[in-house]
Amino acid sequence: MLNEIASLTDLVRVIEEQQGNLRKPSFSIRQAGGRPGIQFAAIPTGPEFSSLVLAILQVGGHPVIADSTTIEQIHALERDYYFETYISLSCKSCVDVVQGLNMMTVINPRIHNITIDGGIFQSEVSARDISVVPTIYMNGEVFGEGRSSFVELGAKLHDIELSMRAALHAAGKQ
Numbered sequence: 001m002l003n004e005i006a007s008l009t010d011l012v013r014v015i016e017e018q019q020g021n022l023r024k025p026s027f028s029i030r031q032a033g034g035r036p037g038i039q040f041a042a043i044p045t046g047p048e049f050s051s052l053v054l055a056i057l058q059v060g061g062h063p064v065i066a067d068s069t070t071i072e073q074i075h076a077l078e079r080d081y082y083f084e085t086y087i088s089l090s091c092k093s094c095v096d097v098v099q100g101l102n103m104m105t106v107i108n109p110r111i112h113n114i115t116i117d118g119g120i121f122q123s124e125v126s127a128r129d130i131s132v133v134p135t136i137y138m139n140g141e142v143f144g145e146g147r148s149s150f151v152e153l154g155a156k157l158h159d160i161e162l163s164m165r166a167a168l169h170a171a172g173k174q
């Protein structure tokens with residue numbers, strides 16, 4: 001599928017790399033020489049195919065079109081955030097979450113999102129006792145379940161960062 005997409009334009013290339021990734025199949029979308037902020041441990045078909053196309057466009061430089069306040073809040077985040085988003089390819093509400101988190105990775109290089117197809121990685125779903133999709137983990141902890149918009153995800157992440165800053169300030173570490 002990736003080779004077919006790349007055959008449509010000279011602007012997209014498929015480069016196979018062995019990175020010791022435990023999740024196979026998986027691939028990342030990035031600019032040449034850039035960091036892999038958006039990753040799919042899935043074969044994004046059905047509703048998630050649009051997430052793949054949008055990620056390619058946005059990583060390639062197409063602007064993120066979203067709420068400007070949320071974009072500014074995401075851009076200002078100072079900490080690293082690693083998201084694991086468990087989805088089902090038949091889930092229609094998963095698309096909003098995946099696209100929202102992927103947009104955040106384009107806005108702020110400290111954010112990484114991997115979309116994980118729970119149908120392929122059933123052992124992870126069982127080990128984490130996931131019963132709802134989408135389920136989002138942030139830095140190894142549950143961040144959210146169910147439908148969320150870009151604005152809702154951004155506000156929650158912004159609040160978490162503000163709380164961490166306040167706690168560090170109170171402890172005299174910032």
